[in-house]
Amino acid sequence: MLNQFKGRLRRRYSPIIVFFLVSLCLWGNLRFSCTTAIVESAAHREPPPSAAATAPPPPEIRYVPSSYDWSLAKLWYPVQTMMSPPRGSLKRFPQVQSYGTLNADDLTIARQNQIRNAFIRSWNAYKAKAWGKDELAPLTETGKKTLNGWGAQIIDALDTLWIMDMKDDFNMAVRHIAMIDWAATKDHINVFEVTIRYLGGLISAYDLSGEQTLLYKAIELGDTLYAAFDTPNRLPPHWLDTYKAKNGQQEADTHMSGAAGGSLALEFTRLSQITGNAKYYDATERLKQFFHKNQNETQIPGLWPHTMNYQKEQMDKTMYTLGAGSDSMYEYLPKMHALLGGLDLEYEKMTVKALEAARDNLLFRPMSPNDENLLLVGKAAVNKNKVVELAPEMEHLACFAGGMYALAGKLLDRGHFVDLGSRLTRGCIWAYDSFETNLMPEIAEVVACESRHNPCPYDPNALPSGTAKNLPAGFVRVRDTSYRLRPEAVESVFYMWRITGDRKWREAAWRMWEGISRETETEIAYATVDDVRYRGSPHLDSMETFWMGETLKYLYLTFSQHHVISLDDWVFNTEAHPFKRPGR
Numbered sequence: 001m002l003n004q005f006k007g008r009l010r011r012r013y014s015p016i017i018v019f020f021l022v023s024l025c026l027w028g029n030l031r032f033s034c035t036t037a038i039v040e041s042a043a044h045r046e047p048p049p050s051a052a053a054t055a056p057p058p059p060e061i062r063y064v065p066s067s068y069d070w071s072l073a074k075l076w077y078p079v080q081t082m083m084s085p086p087r088g089s090l091k092r093f094p095q096v097q098s099y100g101t102l103n104a105d106d107l108t109i110a111r112q113n114q115i116r117n118a119f120i121r122s123w124n125a126y127k128a129k130a131w132g133k134d135e136l137a138p139l140t141e142t143g144k145k146t147l148n149g150w151g152a153q154i155i156d157a158l159d160t161l162w163i164m165d166m167k168d169d170f171n172m173a174v175r176h177i178a179m180i181d182w183a184a185t186k187d188h189i190n191v192f193e194v195t196i197r198y199l200g201g202l203i204s205a206y207d208l209s210g211e212q213t214l215l216y217k218a219i220e221l222g223d224t225l226y227a228a229f230d231t232p233n234r235l236p237p238h239w240l241d242t243y244k245a246k247n248g249q250q251e252a253d254t255h256m257s258g259a260a261g262g263s264l265a266l267e268f269t270r271l272s273q274i275t276g277n278a279k280y281y282d283a284t285e286r287l288k289q290f291f292h293k294n295q296n297e298t299q300i301p302g303l304w305p306h307t308m309n310y311q312k313e314q315m316d317k318t319m320y321t322l323g324a325g326s327d328s329m330y331e332y333l334p335k336m337h338a339l340l341g342g343l344d345l346e347y348e349k350m351t352v353k354a355l356e357a358a359r360d361n362l363l364f365r366p367m368s369p370n371d372e373n374l375l376l377v378g379k380a381a382v383n384k385n386k387v388v389e390l391a392p393e394m395e396h397l398a399c400f401a402g403g404m405y406a407l408a409g410k411l412l413d414r415g416h417f418v419d420l421g422s423r424l425t426r427g428c429i430w431a432y433d434s435f436e437t438n439l440m441p442e443i444a445e446v447v448a449c450e451s452r453h454n455p456c457p458y459d460p461n462a463l464p465s466g467t468a469k470n471l472p473a474g475f476v477r478v479r480d481t482s483y484r485l486r487p488e489a490v491e492s493v494f495y496m497w498r499i500t501g502d503r504k505w506r507e508a509a510w511r512m513w514e515g516i517s518r519e520t521e522t523e524i525a526y527a528t529v530d531d532v533r534y535r536g537s538p539h540l541d542s543m544e545t546f547w548m549g550e551t552l553k554y555l556y557l558t559f560s561q562h563h564v565i566s567l568d569d570w571v572f573n574t575e576a577h578p579f580k581r582p583g584r
């Protein structure tokens with residue numbers, strides 16, 4: 001039973017209580033103890049019902065609410081009828097992971113330690129050179145502001161600190177987070193990035209640790225992001241402009257990616273489940289209805305175009321991909337099905353329809369030297385004659401697809417999807433193994449076989465004219481030579497390992513790790529590689545927060561015991577932040 005949905009927040013009363021306490025303190029002139037009382041009161045405002053049973057924040061944590069409380073802001077376009085997460089008895093999902101006798105051997109433990117040490121090294125560098133900033137600049141050894149300056153790296157790495165058992169650093173991070181002021185930013189707020197990195201990071205760390213302070217900060221941030229939905233049709237724009245939001249001037253965008261709107265549902269739904277406040281779920285459920293209504297009406301039925309008109313609610317564009325701009329919109333379909341306990345059948349249907357349409361229109365078999373049975377994700381454009389044209393381009397971002405198909409295959413009991421997931425994951429492993437750096441470039445072109453079913457012997461004459469020289473066999477061009485510390489390939493390997501228990505996946509993860517650690521290491525941390533075609537390539541001054549939030553976490557979990565963040569108990573958001581599945 002989803003009894004965590006019951007109950008209501010009582011946030012509204014807390015300012016009155018604080019005002020009362022302040023008056024009392026001024027009158028009684030008891031400053032010290034009163035300051036403590038006010039902070040304590042603020043910290044204890046609106047205990048969410050499901051969390052009430054867990055311990056209150058430790059007294060040494062000084063919780064300071066944000067300077068603007070969005071839960072009290074005027075709504076210009078309030079919803080007519082608030083939708084709540086579906087209730088009922090949870091579906092019994094098939095088991096996702098294969099368990100069995102997987103004892104930790106010395107080699108596995110040593111490998112896991114190496115990965116943990118790389119995390120510690122990265123974290124210590126961030127602490128020393130960039131603490132409180134959004135990112136570490138790993139070459140100039142300073143901090144960067146890339147995401148509103150609230151310290152994105154701290155929150156993005158928070159659950160990894162917990163999982164890797166770095167509790168002192170976790171507590172230090174919580175003390176910092178307890179004082180974040182979400183209203184102290186002059187920049188517009190990127191709804192998608194802030195949701196997946198900050199809100200997802202807070203929710204996950206709360207789910208893992210039960211630390212109340214994190215929940216309070218998640219609610220404050222959730223209320224801030226909720227303001228983005230205050231538009232005439234209740235669909236959010238890409239950027240939350242707080243001035244517009246406060247003045248009723250917000251509208252949805254006419255060109256926005258599918259992922260920007262389609263990758264908010266896990267975070268908002270989980271926040272509703274934890275707090276019992278349905279409004280977050282209601283907000284993203286309206287996005288889902290927009291996608292659901294149009295899924296069969298697009299130029300490639302089953303798929304959603306790369307960008308769409310959220311304002312006029314139209315989807316007539318002709319570009320289709322599972323890569324940048326679309327990726328997590330698809331990823332969230334099976335994951336939402338799991339997070340809602342299988343109680344929303346629309347998610348199941350949308351998943352099947354989308355993954356079948358993507359299979360038939362976007363997946364292709366690349367011509368590879370040993371004619372391996374691989375798959376990659378291409379890009380499709382619908383031309384004037386309504387013919388779908390596939391560009392055989394591989395994108396690192398699309399390497400998540402193997403894990404998505406495999407997970408969906410397990411949850412929905414479709415072995416065929418698991419097989420596709422395996423072939424897709426092997427496609428990305430092939431790309432990594434092909435280069436002497438053991439790294440895959442950000443974007444490359446290859447040759448598509450006639451069919452994804454039939455053998456496709458390697459034929460150098462099949463390479464198009466203009467094929468670049470000195471590339472690994474099968475590659476036509478490398479459009480973007482960088483490796484940006486991205487997680488998607490190791491993410492899919494992690495899924496395949498947990499789902500099958502076949503050791504070849506761990507070996508593949510280790511080969512990736514050897515390439516990654518060798519090529520990205522800098523004096524103090526790790527950095528983007530400029531050109532994966534050559535060993536010892538120069539670095540770029542970037543270490544995005546997903547390095548510690550995702551890449552190192554998935555690698556670490558690949559060398560963990562199966563029960564550590566089991567896929568039967570947890571569902572990861574697109575920034576690798578695990579949320580508790582209902583009933584677990």
Ligand SMILES: *[C@@H]1O[C@H](CO)[C@@H](O)[C@H](O)[C@H]1NC(C)=O
Nearest residue numbers: 292293294295296297349353
């Ligand atoms: C889309 O088509 C599928 C069958 O392919 C159907 O089950 C589903 O209900 C349709 N969706 C809508 C919104 O009509």
